[in-house]
């Protein structure tokens with residue numbers, strides 16, 4: 001059986017859902033092929049459950065950081081209630097709500113594993129082994145996301161190691177958890193399970209956390225983790241793991257000669273593209289590779305305007321909001337090209353995912369939170385910009401002190417001296433995830449500092465840190 005649609009989308013995660021919705025709204029037909037659950041990793045095993053696990057600890061800390069409210073909070077987190085609340089957000093993996101949304105939006109859902117079968121064709125293998133061929137009149141959009149990469153540790157494939165999947169869906173709190181990794185996922189999940197009562201040891205191969213961020217972010221997050229009782233060990237790698245069949249306990253050997261005993265090991269050392277079985281070879285691409293794209297999300301190195309890739313798989317900005325942003329740009333580009341109008345990459349156009357290069361906002365929901373947008377000082381200098389960085393301790397801002405007793409936070413602004421505009425901002429502290437959007441607007445808007453000084457933050461809010469940063473800059 002062969003069906004034809006204007007657009008065939010492989011992967012119904014955040015990227016795939018939005019690209020299908022937008023192309024249909026633009027008057028084209030689209031179909032979504034999904035092998036697992038509509039909503040993708042984000043809805044069931046990543047962003048949503050991890051934030052559901054983290055939020056109760058943050059709420060408790062917020063109450064405890066205001067004298068007067070603190071006295072009203074006497075207990076600890078109710079782990080069972082936290083896990084139950086998480087399950088309400090994820091429906092325990094039941095995607096019927098999101099699947100209904102898709103079909104309600106006029107987008108047929110084909111369940112099964114999609115593979116390219118040459119140009120503009122996708123073969124979908126269903127659970128019963130039958131193959132259905134979908135033909136794309138205009139475009140195929142690949143949005144299969146990523147899967148966890150495992151570290152090179154002897155025995156890691158034999159102990160039932162946790163990845164983000166188990167660490168966001170577990171029904172019980174492990175007594176002792178060893179986390180391998182120092183990036184965002186490792187730090188967030190170490191925070192979540194420590195808050196729920198696990199004794200957590202985090203093994204970090206390097207000397208710092210969040211190494212792609214401004215150093216202040218990694219330092220503040222490390223301080224927070226230690227304050228929560230996480231044992232952070234830098235410069236240490238796991239070399240061998242083994243599970244005792246009788247007791248279920250795991251031993252973790254490290255390269256400094258220590259042996260740790262724990263109940264679960266979480267590997268959070270990065271992601272790899274889910275492209276090994278996507279039929280890439282049928283169109284001259286290499287199985288297992290990332291899919292580089294131009295700013296319209298068109299896959300590069302291929303003739304024709306028909307193959308696009310959005311979301312984590314294009315390796316530009318592995319975040320849900322950026323997958324959706326790319327999806328909006330991609331759908332606009334497909335619609336423009338279908339209408340015979342050139343949707344050339346570049347510029348701040350609807351079909352250009354240009355913010356991927358200049359203004360990717362990201363938040364880490366640790367305690368304290370960290371959030372950033374744009375370039376770090378190091379990245380800006382590496383890109384050849386003449387920059388000046390200013391920093392300010394948010395603790396000194398009146399609104400911050402009123403917000404929480406002993407508010408601790410750090411703010412850093414990276415200014416392109418040639419153009420007089422902000423190109424990067426990093427914030428730490430309570431509410432950093434909410435505060436960062438102001439910086440995103442400033443970066444995308446390329447607002448001159450001379451104009452930004454007229455954007456007056458309300459008193460007494462944490463946002464007054466903007467005033468202090470501009471004063472530190474000399475305005």
Ligand SMILES: Cc1cc2nc3c(=O)[nH]c(=O)nc-3n(C[C@H](O)[C@H](O)[C@H](O)COP(=O)(O)OP(=O)(O)OC[C@H]3O[C@@H](n4cnc5c(N)ncnc54)[C@H](O)[C@@H]3O)c2cc1C
Nearest residue numbers: 011013015035036040041047114144145311312318319320
């Ligand atoms: C623990 C964790 C926490 C995170 N927290 C955040 C956060 O707070 N904020 C944030 O912005 N980002 C967060 N992320 C990142 C976020 O999850 C991803 O950026 C996002 O899910 C990417 O969306 P996507 O559409 O590219 O892929 P996915 O969400 O991975 O969806 C891909 C879909 O494609 C399907 N699929 C794959 N191959 C095929 C095939 N061949 N045929 C059919 N279907 C296929 C899969 O089943 C899946 O449903 C987090 C990630 C992790 C691991």
